Amino acid sequence: xxxxxxxxxxxxxxxxxxxxxxxxxxxxxxxxxxxxxxxxxxxxxxxxxxxxxxxxxxxxxxxxxxxxxxxxxxxxxxxxxxxxxxxxxxxxxxxxxxxxxxxxxxxxxxxxxxxxxxxxxxxxxxxxxxxxxxxxxxxxxxxxxxxxxxxxxxxxxxxxxxxxxxxxxxxxxxxxxxxxxxxxxxxxxxxxxxxxxxxxxxxxxxxxxxxxxxxxxxxxxxxxxxxxxxxxxxxxxxxxxxxxxxxxxxxxxxxxxxxxxxxxxxxxxxxxxxxxxxxxxxxxxxxxxxxxxxxxxxxxxxxxxxxxxxxxxxxxxxxxxxxxxxxxxxxxxxxxxxxxxxxxxxxxxxxxxxxxxxxxxxxxxxxxxxxxxxxxxxxxxxxxxxxxxxxxxxxxxxxxxxxxxxxxxxxxxxxxxxxxxxxxxxxxxxxxxxxxxxxxx
Ligand code: GLU
Numbered sequence: 001x002x003x004x005x006x007x008x009x010x011x012x013x014x015x016x017x018x019x020x021x022x023x024x025x026x027x028x029x030x031x032x033x034x035x036x037x038x039x040x041x042x043x044x045x046x047x048x049x050x051x052x053x054x055x056x057x058x059x060x061x062x063x064x065x066x067x068x069x070x071x072x073x074x075x076x077x078x079x080x081x082x083x084x085x086x087x088x089x090x091x092x093x094x095x096x097x098x099x100x101x102x103x104x105x106x107x108x109x110x111x112x113x114x115x116x117x118x119x120x121x122x123x124x125x126x127x128x129x130x131x132x133x134x135x136x137x138x139x140x141x142x143x144x145x146x147x148x149x150x151x152x153x154x155x156x157x158x159x160x161x162x163x164x165x166x167x168x169x170x171x172x173x174x175x176x177x178x179x180x181x182x183x184x185x186x187x188x189x190x191x192x193x194x195x196x197x198x199x200x201x202x203x204x205x206x207x208x209x210x211x212x213x214x215x216x217x218x219x220x221x222x223x224x225x226x227x228x229x230x231x232x233x234x235x236x237x238x239x240x241x242x243x244x245x246x247x248x249x250x251x252x253x254x255x256x257x258x259x260x261x262x263x264x265x266x267x268x269x270x271x272x273x274x275x276x277x278x279x280x281x282x283x284x285x286x287x288x289x290x291x292x293x294x295x296x297x298x299x300x301x302x303x304x305x306x307x308x309x310x311x312x313x314x315x316x317x318x319x320x321x322x323x324x325x326x327x328x329x330x331x332x333x334x335x336x337x338x339x340x341x342x343x344x345x346x347x348x349x350x351x352x353x354x355x356x357x358x359x360x361x362x363x364x365x366x367x368x369x370x371x372x373x374x375x376x377x378x379x380x381x382x383x384x385x386x387x388x389x390x391x392x393x394x395x396x397x398x399x400x401x402x403x404x405x406x407x408x409x410x411x412x413x414x415x416x417x418x419x420x421x422x423x424x425x426x427x428x429x430x431x432x433x434x435x436x437x438x439x440x441x
Contacts, residue, residue, distance in 0.1 A: 002034030003195050006060075006067070007187065009041040010052035013248040014059050016266065016300060017202070017232050017240065023266050024200040024229060026065045027288040030281075037194060038067035042074045043181050059249040063259045064281055071194065073186045080181040083189045083219055084174065087145060092218045093174070095141040096123035097134040119144070119170035143175040145185075145215055152210040157200070157227025158293050164210040172211045188212050192221040200290065203228040227290055230270055235301040247302060256348025260284075261308035270298030277311050310347045321349065328353045329360075338433055341425045355425075358434075363420030365439035371413040374403060378414060379440045386435070392428040 004025035008014055014022070029036035038060065042048035060067065073080075087093035096119075098106070107117035123141070126134070135141065149167040156162050174185040191199060199209075209226050216223045232240045240247070252262060260279055267284050268275040271292040278284045318325075318339040325335045342355045367375050378399045383391070396414065400406055415427055417439040424430065431437075 001195070002029055002032035002197050003037065004029040004034065004198050004200065005037035005039045005071075005191070005194065005196055006065075007039040007041050007190075007201075008056050009044070009047070009183070010049055010056060011044070011047040012052060013250055014056050015244040015247045015249065016252075016262075016302075017244050017247075019063070019249060019262070020229060020232065020266050020269075020298075021201055022060065022065055023063075023263060024227075024288075024290060025198070027267065027285055028198050028200065028290060029068075030285045031288060034197070035068045036066075037196070038070045039190060039194075040070065040072045040074075041183055041186070042072055043077075043080075043183060043186050045074070045180075048074070055250065059253075062249070062253055063263060071190065073181075073183075073190065076186070076190065076193075077181060079189050079193060080186050083185060084143065084181070086219055087174075087215075090218060092146045093143050094123055094146060094171075095131060096144050096173075097126075097131070097138055097141040098123070099138070116168055117170075118168060121146075121171065138177075140177045140179070142173045142177050144171040145174050145211065145218075147171050147211065147214055152213050154209070154213060154223070154226055157198070157225055157290050158230075159203070159206070159228055159295050162206070162210075164207070166210065166214065169207055169211060172208075174215075184208060184212060185215060188215045188219070188221070191224055192216065192219070196224050198225045198227070200227045200229060203230055203295070227293075229293055230295055230298050232300040233297045235299055235303075237297065237299060240300065247300075252302070252305065256309065256350045257305045258309045258312045258348075261305050261312045264308055264312075265304055269300060270294060270296075275304075275308075277308050279312060279315050306347050313346060313349065314343050316343070321352075324349050324352060325356075328356045330356055334433060337429070341429045341433060345425050358419065359430075360435055362434060362436040362438035363418065365418070366416040366420045366422075367439070368413065368416075371417075374405065375413060375417045375439060377403060378417070379437075382437060382440050384440075385437075387431050387433075389428050389432045392431040395431075 006022040006025050008018055026036050038057070040053055042053070084093065103119070106120060110117045123144070147166040147169060151163050152166055153161070153163045172184050174182055176182065190196070206228050209228070213223050234240050234243065261277065263284055264278045265275055267288055272294065273287070273289070273292050278287065318336050321339060322335065325339065330338050338356065338359065342352055345355065346352060365375070381398045381402060382395050396410060399414065400410055411427070412422070415424070416422060418427070418431065418434070418437050
């Protein structure tokens with residue numbers, strides 16, 4: 001039974017980078033008819049906030065990424081303590097007392113000597129008496145997992161065969177001096193207890209994975225399949241990490257981006273399959289294949305979301321936007337005709353308001369000097385409303401007959417005078433919706 005999880009830390013709003021992880025895990029579970037767990041990694045009581053837990057759920061709900069279960073690490077501390085005891089029992093866990101400054105100094109020395117900055121395991125040489133003395137002086141130490149210095153290997157679902165020399169990695173700290181359990185061990189225990197079969201996460205976790213594979217083995221657990229997706233960069237390949245704050249899912253929602261546009265992009269970006277707009281989740285699930293993703297950094301441009309959103313909106317029947325049309329005051333009997341015109345000319349639903357105010361109040365006319373007389377004459381031929389779908393045809397025929405203009409020189413000045421714009425919707429359909437033409441008054 002396939003089980004995946006999305007495991008955000010509730011320390012902020014989730015962004016497009018997190019979404020990639022969430023979506024891949026979601027799609028794998030759904031495609032296999034398995035279980036998708038939302039796991040809240042809240043072992044850090046200082047940085048975790050309930051409002052972010054709520055916000056993460058709202059964002060996932062908005063996208064339709066429904067989970068089957070919620071788990072919270074803060075409710076599972078006993079399980080982590082048991083695992084820690086086991087590691088102590090088998091002599092794979094040791095207490096270390098270096099201060100951050102001391103560790104920093106050690107790292108600098110190693111780097112100066114051209115060595116990798118790996119923790120030197122000085123704490124392993126401490127006698128019990130020395131540890132007692134250090135504990136009395138500095139308080140409890142941190143607990144480090146003692147790695148076996150051998151190669152750690154796995155076949156990654158995206159990166160292929162990976163082999164990491166454990167000696168090039170510091171023994172990971174799993175419990176802090178203040179007793180706080182860290183993600184590295186909590187995640188190992190959870191993934192095992194919850195029967196997680198596939199872990200997809202960012203390639204910044206590759207080293208974690210290596211250490212977690214050893215911790216799992218030490219605890220007598222097997223390990224799930226791992227896949228590490230590349231990290232997102234900006235359109236020019238620049239690091240996105242600093243800008244991710246502005247790419248929070250809620251900001252994109254606020255900007256009018258539609259879930260299926262965002263999901264369609266993120267389910268394919270960085271894979272060898274083309275990005276295609278999908279209008280429902282079942283199609284997205286069907287067309288997803290983790291093996292198609294590559295390891296190269298993936299360029300993300302938020303601007304790509306808007307044409308996809310526009311195309312998505314064009315597929316919607318009027319009933320689905322009734323609330324938006326009501327909100328801007330489009331009368332019920334005009335909604336269908338208005339939507340038919342407007343949907344072809346909007347990027348997001350926010351643009352509807354502008355089109356409706358044009359219909360309701362008319363537009364500031366745009367009239368070139370050389371067209372002034374022509375427009376004045378044309379306006380005398382435009383009857384007073386209400387207009388219908390034939391009004392534009394009849395009017396332009398009459399103007400053509402009277403002035404002798406035709407083609408572009410006939411239609412363009414009229415369009416500009418009526419709509420204030422050089423291009424836009426089909427004029428027959430638009431004029432039929434217009435309640436006033438300001439150039440006429
Ligand atoms: N809470 C971790 C993170 O957000 C989870 C990583 C994982 O998927 O194991 O980075």
